[in-house]
Amino acid sequence: MSAIPIADDVLDPAVEVLTLRDVADRLDRSVSRVQQALRDGQLLAVRRKGELLVPAMFLTDENEVVKGLTGTITVLVDSGYSPSEILRWLFTSDDSLPGTPIEALRGDRGREVKRRAQALAF
Template sequence: MSSIPAAADVLDPDVPVLPLPDVADRLAQPITRVHQALRDHHLLAVRRKGVLVVPAEFLTDAGEVVKGLPGTITVLNDSGFSPDEVMRWLFTADDTLPGRPIDALRGDRGREVKRRAQALAF
């Protein structure tokens, strides 16, 4: 079994995070599915104080992964971004969006976020 990938904790300490068992509960999935989503790069985790955690903003209030997040992560990975760089990009403000890419994804502006991610490959 492969290990679960994790980015360095490049997030602001104020970004709310959830330990993996809580992510599984919110998604109403077994924790093994969360592990597989991390291995498949559909979600990203960071290690905070020795514990794997996922930013709470990656999940909706309805208990789903934010629409467009897995595709955006894939585009950035395919462009050569490391997990640390993907995490940093998602949580760094972009005046042209405006706001952070994760906020735009949560606000149903996923196409624009994905376009910007694709443009980074060139």
């Protein structure tokens, strides 16, 4: 079994985060399935005070993973970005979106976010 990739805690302290148990409960999965999603690059986690945490913005109000998030993570990983760099990019404001890439994904602007992620590779 491979290790769970953990990003440096590059998130603003104001960003809401969820424990793996909270994510599992919201997605109606086991914690081990959430851990597998982290290993598979479907989600990203940071470690704070010894605990793995996932940004709450990665889940919708309907308790699903935000549409387009996994594909965006995959594009950025394939482009050589580390988990920390991906988190930083997802949560950094971009006036041309406007807002952050994660807000754009949540707002159904995934195509534009993925296009920008692909452009970062070149």
